[in-house]
Amino acid sequence: MASTELPLFPLATVLFPGGPLTLRIFEPRYLDLVRESARRDAPFGVCLILEGEEVGAPARPATVGTLARITDFYTLPDGLLGISAEGGGRFQVASTRVRDNGLLLGQARLWPDEPQLPVPPEHGLLATILERLLEQLDGVYAQVERARLDDASWVGFRLAELLPLAQPEKQHLLEMTDPLQRLAQLAHYLPRFQRG
Secondary structure (H helix, E strand, C coil): CCEEEEEEEEECCCCCCCCEEEEEECCHHHHHHHHHHHHHCCCEEEEEEEECCCCCCCCEECCEEEEEEEEEEEECCCCCEEEEEEEEEEEEEEEEEECCCCCEEEEEEECCCCCCCECCHHHHHHHHHHHHHHHCCCHHHCCCCHHHHHEHHHHHHHHHHHCCCCHHHHHHHHHCCCHHHHHHHHHHHHHHHCCC
């Protein structure tokens, strides 16, 4: 598996492969990150913050994260830079260093994509629940191809980002490498969201 140095953007949220990300950029280190990523058409790494904050001193990030590729730039009403990005492949950070501008860089090993597997019959309810959730959303989810609802990885990642799970639970789902095990874990979480 390939190893590369990635600029890291620790966040208080988990980004999943194929998932949307919108960010407000105002710290100089992240303006530099965005400028470099755009110039080189290269992704940056998004990792859940385990300790620390999104602003100020570099936070301690989770070691497994998701590549983010910028898809759009815009100026926000407050004059700050806004970006839209999309989650790509996952990676694992072996070590980190901090640049003089405070930007965290990680020596990361890229993970291979998961195998494309159909949603098994015993988890068909998860695909149905996802379909209902997507019908209530617009934007990136408005025009989903039906075939996506039979892709175990895609269904698992979308439910993981849309269900109101705790961030450590979302991180656990991100770190799983078997799409069918991820669906089983989501099925385990489901009863807490069912109305009594």
